Each structure stands twice: as structure tokens, then as C-alpha cells.
Amino acid sequence: MLAHFDFDVIARTWQVLLFQGLVFTLQVTALSMLGGIVFGTLLAMMRLSSNMALSRLAAGYVNAMRSLPLVLVIFWFYFLMPYIGAWVTGASQPIRVGAFASALITFILFEACFYCEIMRAGIQSIPRGQANAGYALGFTYWQVMAQIVLPQAFRNMLPVLLTQTIVLFQDVSLVYIISLPDFVTLASKIAQRDGRLVEMYVFVALVYFVVCLTLSQVVKRLQTRLAVATH
Amino acid sequence: MKYNWNWGIFWELSPDATGTYLATLFQGLRWTIATGLSAWLMALVLGSLIGTLRTVRNPTVVRLGDAYVELFRNMPILVQMFLWFFVVPELLPTGLGTWVKQLPNSSFWTAVFALGFFTSARVAEQVKAGIRAQPRGQTMAATALGMTTAQTYRHVLLPMAFRLILPPLTSEFMNVMKNSAVALTIGLMELTARARAMQEFSFQVFEAFTAATLLYLALNLAIVLFMRRLERFVAVPGFTAARDAVAAAH
Amino acid sequence: MKPGASLALAGLSLGLALSTPVLAEPGTLDKIKASGSITLGNRDSSIPFSYLDDKQQPIGYAMDLCLKVVDAVKAELKLPSLKVVYQPVTSATRIPLLANGTIDLECGSTTNNAERQKQVSYTITHFVTANRFVAKKADKLHKLEDLKGKTVTSTSGTTNIKQITELNAARNLGLTILPAKDHAEGFLMVETGRAAAFVMDDILLAGLVANAQNAGGYTISDDALSVEPYGIMVRKDDPAFKKVVDDAMTKIYKSGQLSAIYDKWFVKAIPPRGITLSIPMSAAMKKVVAHPTDTADPAFYAN
Numbered sequence: 001m002l003a004h005f006d007f008d009v010i011a012r013t014w015q016v017l018l019f020q021g022l023v024f025t026l027q028v029t030a031l032s033m034l035g036g037i038v039f040g041t042l043l044a045m046m047r048l049s050s051n052m053a054l055s056r057l058a059a060g061y062v063n064a065m066r067s068l069p070l071v072l073v074i075f076w077f078y079f080l081m082p083y084i085g086a087w088v089t090g091a092s093q094p095i096r097v098g099a100f101a102s103a104l105i106t107f108i109l110f111e112a113c114f115y116c117e118i119m120r121a122g123i124q125s126i127p128r129g130q131a132n133a134g135y136a137l138g139f140t141y142w143q144v145m146a147q148i149v150l151p152q153a154f155r156n157m158l159p160v161l162l163t164q165t166i167v168l169f170q171d172v173s174l175v176y177i178i179s180l181p182d183f184v185t186l187a188s189k190i191a192q193r194d195g196r197l198v199e200m201y202v203f204v205a206l207v208y209f210v211v212c213l214t215l216s217q218v219v220k221r222l223q224t225r226l227a228v229a230t231h
Numbered sequence: 232m233k234y235n236w237n238w239g240i241f242w243e244l245s246p247d248a249t250g251t252y253l254a255t256l257f258q259g260l261r262w263t264i265a266t267g268l269s270a271w272l273m274a275l276v277l278g279s280l281i282g283t284l285r286t287v288r289n290p291t292v293v294r295l296g297d298a299y300v301e302l303f304r305n306m307p308i309l310v311q312m313f314l315w316f317f318v319v320p321e322l323l324p325t326g327l328g329t330w331v332k333q334l335p336n337s338s339f340w341t342a343v344f345a346l347g348f349f350t351s352a353r354v355a356e357q358v359k360a361g362i363r364a365q366p367r368g369q370t371m372a373a374t375a376l377g378m379t380t381a382q383t384y385r386h387v388l389l390p391m392a393f394r395l396i397l398p399p400l401t402s403e404f405m406n407v408m409k410n411s412a413v414a415l416t417i418g419l420m421e422l423t424a425r426a427r428a429m430q431e432f433s434f435q436v437f438e439a440f441t442a443a444t445l446l447y448l449a450l451n452l453a454i455v456l457f458m459r460r461l462e463r464f465v466a467v468p469g470f471t472a473a474r475d476a477v478a479a480a481h
Numbered sequence: 482m483k484p485g486a487s488l489a490l491a492g493l494s495l496g497l498a499l500s501t502p503v504l505a506e507p508g509t510l511d512k513i514k515a516s517g518s519i520t521l522g523n524r525d526s527s528i529p530f531s532y533l534d535d536k537q538q539p540i541g542y543a544m545d546l547c548l549k550v551v552d553a554v555k556a557e558l559k560l561p562s563l564k565v566v567y568q569p570v571t572s573a574t575r576i577p578l579l580a581n582g583t584i585d586l587e588c589g590s591t592t593n594n595a596e597r598q599k600q601v602s603y604t605i606t607h608f609v610t611a612n613r614f615v616a617k618k619a620d621k622l623h624k625l626e627d628l629k630g631k632t633v634t635s636t637s638g639t640t641n642i643k644q645i646t647e648l649n650a651a652r653n654l655g656l657t658i659l660p661a662k663d664h665a666e667g668f669l670m671v672e673t674g675r676a677a678a679f680v681m682d683d684i685l686l687a688g689l690v691a692n693a694q695n696a697g698g699y700t701i702s703d704d705a706l707s708v709e710p711y712g713i714m715v716r717k718d719d720p721a722f723k724k725v726v727d728d729a730m731t732k733i734y735k736s737g738q739l740s741a742i743y744d745k746w747f748v749k750a751i752p753p754r755g756i757t758l759s760i761p762m763s764a765a766m767k768k769v770v771a772h773p774t775d776t777a778d779p780a781f782y783a784n
Contacts, residue, residue: 007257046512064448066405067405067409067447067448067450067451067452068408068409068444068447069409069410069411069413069423069447069449070412071412071413071415072412072421072423072426072440072443072444072447075423075426075427075440076440076444078574078577079436079437079440079574079577079578079581080437080581081581082581082582082583083581086582094581094582094583096516096520096528096568096583096584097564097583099568099569100554129630170306170307170308171307173307173309173310174307174309174413176309176416177415177662178570178571178574179525179569179570179574179663181663183312184307184309184310188666189314189525189533189665190668192526192665192668192669193665195669195672195693195694197318197321197669197673198317198318198321198322201310201313201314201317201318202314202318203299204310204313205306205310205311205314208305208306208307208310209302209305209306210307212304212305213301213305214377216301216305218303235599235600246643246644246646246647246650247647247649247650249650260674317673320673329674332673332674332675333632334656336657337675338659344588416662418634418658418660419660420663424660427573427637428637428660430573430640431572431573431637431638431643432576432643434576434577434596434597434599434600436577
């Protein structure tokens with residue numbers, strides 16, 4: 001069967017696949033990472049807050065999200081988003097949410113739960129004394145967080161945050177189920193149109209493998225460098 | 232913008248005439264559990280083996296183990312499922328390929344394979360970390376007692392390693408259950424697929440997804456409670472410090 | 482996890498879901514006017530109704546009809562610069578996406594039936610087809626009974642998969658039914674031997690077979706499982722918008738424009754590969770052209 005491997009179909013389509021499909025995937029990944037880390041950090045601060053209601057709310061959200069398959073969450077948001085949009089903006093009727101925005105919001109809200117757990121560990125790893133010193137100097141809570149705790153927590157957790165981002169990059173492939181034009185969806189369309197499943201899916205697997213392996217090696221390097229720097 | 236709510240839909244007969252919509256959702260839950268459990272068993276066995284091999288002294292074996300982990304960790308589970316479902320049967324000799332494709336429940340077996348390999352790489356990472364986390368004195372003591380390498384792993388290193396990594400294993404166990412939903416792309420009628428089918432047949436989107444959500448929450452709760460019991464059951468007194476060391480390493 | 486908290490959250494989201502849709506309703510026309518754009522739901526492999534050409538642009542018979550309707554909306558709202566937005570939908574997503582306001586018109590190959598009318602409305606029927614199945618010629622499968630005990634596939638979210646599910650139960654066929662994401666994937670299941678047959682509307686099957694690598698290697702079953710009138714979907718309970726759409730469609734039918742559009746897609750060569758389907762207009766469809774209707778009643782189309 002490998003003898004029949006048709007490199008031609010890849011030669012004809014790789015530009016569309018990479019420059020449209022993979023770029024879509026990477027854009028969703030990058031923006032969801034940023035949004036997810038910001039929202040996740042807020043969730044972590046809520047979870048660690050002394051306000052019981054806030055901390056319960058954040059914990060409930062994180063735990064519920066983490067119990068659900070991403071596939072189900074994608075379906076939920078895809079159908080529910082326009083209603084939520086109307087509710088948030090106060091519009092009198094559901095608003096149209098584009099495919100890209102829908103995917104982005106879904107991943108931000110979902111991945112934030114995983115970033116939250118990482119940032120929570122990061123914040124807890126900073127000795128209380130540092131925050132207390134900040135308060136003693138007259139800093140507010142937000143100043144202590146922004147200037148003392150979070151920069152260190154972020155730095156300590158950088159490798160773990162990046163590892164989670166690699167997972168996120170892989171997770172984005174699941175938008176296939178709602179036919180958004182990501183790397184896998186485009187490849188599957190071409191595969192079906194030209195009857196070239198084997199070639200297309202092997203190509204997709206290879207690209208993912210190379211990208212993820214490279215990223216994880218970078219993270220490993222970073223990890224050793226950080227470890228050396230702190231000791 | 233009309234959405235007609237109908238919570239009574241769960242008691243209506245589904246088109247496959249095997250029962251109510253609620254019954255088909257539970258049928259889906261059973262497939263989710265069957266797929267998740269089978270894949271989890273496979274992942275535990277393979278993952279423990281590979282994880283152990285990655286800690287032995289032979290560098291070739293270690294490198295092979297590392298390659299295995301990188302292979303299954305660096306591709307999305309969706310793509311791995313497509314590889315097993317669409318690609319592998321085409322690479323087999325024609326007769327065998329056709330046999331695989333026409334296997335009853337071929338979606339189920341494909342999903343178990345794909346999830347099993349995918350998860351085994353993660354289990355292998357944990358097992359390796361669990362073995363590495365133990366003080367070298369353990370191995371030395373075992374050697375001094377005259378144990379072989381195999382005996383050292385069997386009686387000293389692995390039992391403690393598994394106790395150490397129980398918490399991360401719990402989340403992997405939950406992950407394998409959740410990831411089984413990806414198998415709806417290859418036609419497995421598990422819980423999410425049933426909820427989607429119910430939505431398509433009855434057009435009650437939000438009722439269907441709410442029910443699936445509650446069932447997943449219940450499933451997770453069950454796993455957490457079970458693993459907590461297991462943890463307490465196998466606990467060795469005075470052994471929490473080492474575990475914290477592993478937890479911190481993650 | 483803390484079960485109490487999670488349950489509270491589930492309750493919260495449920496309450497949110499419950500409370501939102503009960504809103505006063507400005508119609509689709511207001512929405513289009515306010516946003517300056519109209520969104521058409523398009524399919525990716527409903528040949529020749531709504532599918533993607535080589536440049537991944539949506540084209541097809543239903544798309545052409547929808548664009549005529551858009552012209553009528555432009556005239557109605559006096560908005561010559563109205564923007565047309567395309568949103569890809571699948572069989573499974575089209576109804577929720579129409580209901581939740583993502584799309585305004587669904588331009589594809591959607592069966593009009595009484596059950597779906599609980600959630601959506603349809604304009605004038607634009608095609609009449611029947612539910613059949615395609616199989617490999619070599620397998621010699623012609624009747625439903627020939628499929629006994631085999632694996633068959635159909636597209637999830639269609640009336641076809643629902644019907645085969647019901648028939649499977651009613652006639653004890655012992656089928657394994659594999660849901661496919663879209664028509665191309667369903668046909669692929671038969672091509673690769675994953676399924677013995679693909680159950681779908683015969684017109685779509687004809688389109689898929691004509692485009693297949695080995696078009697001569699497939700047969701479409703003799704047994705017709707049902708009559709399926711297709712309609713463009715509009716949101717339910719929006720009579721003002723439906724009237725604009727219905728009037729536009731009726732005008733196309735009465736003015737004779739329809740036969741030109743019909744021939745373009747069903748009689749002449751179609752993109753991307755210049756294949757000709759050669760399907761003249763059926764008696765049922767001729768009846769619709771003479772008496773434009775949006776009925777879902779199969780009896781109307783049967784004789």
C-alpha cells in the first residue's frame with residue numbers, strides 16, 4: 001500500500017493546508033493561550049481569595065469544566081454562544097457569533113481552568129512573607145499581586161504553562177466536529193474529495209508530531225535553564 | 232427567536248424504538264464507561280511497562296521507551312483515532328484490512344486502541360517519575376538483600392511508585408473517560424454522540440446537552456470517590472512526604 | 482471536586498439557558514437592517530444544491546435561489562449594499578444555528594417535515610427527492626432486505642438516518658448504523674468498505690456517485706424509503722421575513738426563471754469537474770412549480 005503513496009496530492013495542497021488550516025489552528029491557539037492565561041490567573045486569584053463565595057464560585061466553575069469532555073463543551077458553546085452574547089450585550093435577540101470567535105471563546109473559557117490550576121500552584125509557591133512585606137510597605141492587594149507575586153509565579157510556572165499550551169494546540173483539532181476550517185478539517189475535506197485519506201492523515205499526523213516535538217524540546221531546555229537560574 | 236423547551240422529551244420514545252431518549256443516553260454512558268475502562272486497562276499495562284523500561288540502565292531500551300512516549304504524546308487524540316480508523320486498515324494486507332473494517336463494533340475497538348496508546352504514554356511518564364522519586368537507598372537495600380533487578384522492581388520500586396502517583400493517575404483516569412467522547416468522530420455511539428443524536432432527532436439541543444453534562448459530572452464524581460477510597464486503602468503510614476515531593480515536581 | 486459547587490454551577494448555567502430565549506422578538510428583517518448583513522448557511526458537500534468549488538467558495542442550486550431571495554430582501558429594505566455572509570453548516574448544526582440567530586437562511590438540501598416545523602419554518606419547496614441507498618455494484622445490494630445484518634452509514638442530523646433507524650427497529654434488520662459527519666464522509670465509508678451502504682436522498686447520492694473516482698462502480702437502490710421535499714429554512718414565527726422570502730421564491734417560479742436555474746445545475750455540466758448529472762425535472766417538482774407550496778405533506782408530492 002505504501003508503494004501507492006501519492007505524494008502528488010500533498011504537493012498540490014500543502015500550501016492551502018499549512019497557510020490556511022495550520023495558520024487558523026495557530027491563531028486560535030495563540031489567542032486562546034493569552035486569553036486563557038489571563039482568565040485563568042483571575043480564576044486562580046478568586047480560588048485563593050479569602051472571600052468564600054468567590055472562591056467557591058471559581059472552584060465550582062473549574063471543577064465542572066474539568067469534568068466535561070472538550071467535545072461536549074465545544075457543542076455547548078457553539079449552540080449557546082449567540083444566546084449568551086445577547087444576554088451579555090443586552091441585545092433583544094441572539095446575536096451572530098462567527099466561527100472563529102466561537103472557537104476562541106470556547107477555548108479561552110475551557111483552557112482557563114487548566115491554566116488556573118497551574119497559576120494557583122505558582123501563586124502558592126511564593127512565600128507568604130513576600131506578600132506580607134508588600135502589605136507592610138503599604139501596597140494594595142492588586143499592587144502586591146501585579147508587582148510581587150504574579151511575575152514570580154508566572155516565571156516559575158512558565159514551562160508548565162507552555163506544556164499546557166502544547167496540549168491546547170492539540171485540542172484545537174477538535175473544532176473538526178463543528179467543521180471550522182482548521183488544519184484537520186481542511187485536510188479531511190481534501191482527503192474526501194480526492195479519495196486520498198492515507199496520504200492526508202499521515203501528513204497531518206507528521207506535521208503535528210514535528211511541531212509538538214519541537215515545542216516540547218524548547219520547553220525542556222527552558223526548564224533546565226530556569227532550574228539552573230533559580231539554584 | 233423561538234426555542235421550544237420540552238423537558239418531557241426524555242420520556243419520549245427514541246426513533247430506534249429501543250426505549251426512551253433517557254434510556255439511549257444511559258446506553259451511551261455504558262459505552263463511554265466500557266471504552267474508558269478498556270482503554271484505561273490497556274494504558275495501565277502498557278504505560279507501566281514502558282515507564283519501567285525508561286528507568287533501566289540499558290540506554291537503548293531507555294531511548295526506545297522515550298521514543299514511544301514522544302510518538303503518542305505529540306499527536307492530537309483526534310488525529311491518532313483517524314490514523315487507526317482510516318489509515319492503518321489500508322496499510323494491512325487487503326484481506327486483513329477488510330476483516331478489521333467489518334469487525335462488529337469496529338469503532339469501539341479502534342477507540343480503545345487509540346485511547347489506550349495515547350493514555351499509555353502519559354501513564355509511562357508518571358510511572359517513570361514515580362520510580363525516579365524514590366531514594367537510591369531503596370534499590371541499594373534491595374540489592375544488598377540479594378534481590379535481582381526484576382525482584383527489586385516488583386517488590387520494592389513499583390509498589391511504592393504506584394502509591395506515589397495515585398493522584399496524577401486519577402486525573403489520567405478521568406481524562407481517558409472524557410477523551411472517549413472524541414470517538415464520536417469515528418462513529419462510536421458514546422454519551423456525547425447520543426446527546427447529539429438526541430438533539431438531531433428531537434431538536435431539543437439544550438435539554439440533551441444538559442443531561443449529558445449531568446451524567447459526566449456524576450461519572451467524574453464516582454471516579455474521584457473511588458480513587459480516594461483506593462488511596463486510603465493502599466496508604467502506607469508515614470509515606471506522605473515523598474508523595475509531596477512528586478507532586479511538587481509536576 | 483466539590484459536588485455542591487459544581488451542582489450550583491450547573492444550576493446557574495441551566496437557569497441562564499432557561500431564562501434567555503424568552504425574549505420579545507424583533508424579526509429577522511430588523512436584524513438584517515441593523516447589522517447591514519444577511520447570513521446564509523451553506524453546506525460543503527450537498528451536490529449540486531450547496532457545496533464548495535475548487536476555491537472553497539459556496540455554490541449550487543440552493544445558493545443561487547438564496548441569492549435571488551437576498552435581492553428581494555435588498556429591495557424590501559432598500560439596502561442595495563447589503564452584505565452577504567456565508568456560514569458553513571452541517572446536517573447536525575443547521576437547525577440550532579438557524580434558531581440561535583447565527584444564520585438567517587439555510588440554503589442546502591433540507592427536508593421539510595412536520596416534526597422540524599416545530600423548530601423552524603420553510604419557504605417554497607425547491608426540490609423533491611426520495612430516500613434511497615448507494616452500495617458497491619459488486620455487492621449486489623438493491624433492496625432494504627439485502628442489507629440485513631450489515632453496517633450501513635448515513636449522515637447524522639438527517640431525516641434519512643432517523644428513518645433507517647426506525648426501519649431497522651420496525652423490520653428487525655439488525656443493522657449497525659454508523660453516523661457520518663457529512664455526505665462526503667458517508668460516501669467515503671462505502672468507498673473504503675467501512676459500511677456496505679450509504680442511506681441518503683437519491684439526488685445527493687447521484688451527485689456523489691457522479692463525482693466519485695470510479696463512478697461506474699456504484700448502484701443506487703430500487704427501494705425508495707420515503708418522499709423528501711426540500712426547502713430553504715427560515716426562522717420560525719417570523720411571518721414578515723417568511724413572506725418576503727416566499728414572495729421572492731414564488732416570483733422565481735412563476736416568472737420561469739426557475740427552469741434556467743434548474744437546468745444550470747441538474748442538466749448542464751457543473752463545477753468543479755464539469756460533471757453532468759442529467760436529471761430532468763420530476764413530475765412532483767413540476768407540480769410545485771405550477772402551484773408553489775411550502776407544505777411538508779408527502780401526499781402532495783406523491784401524485
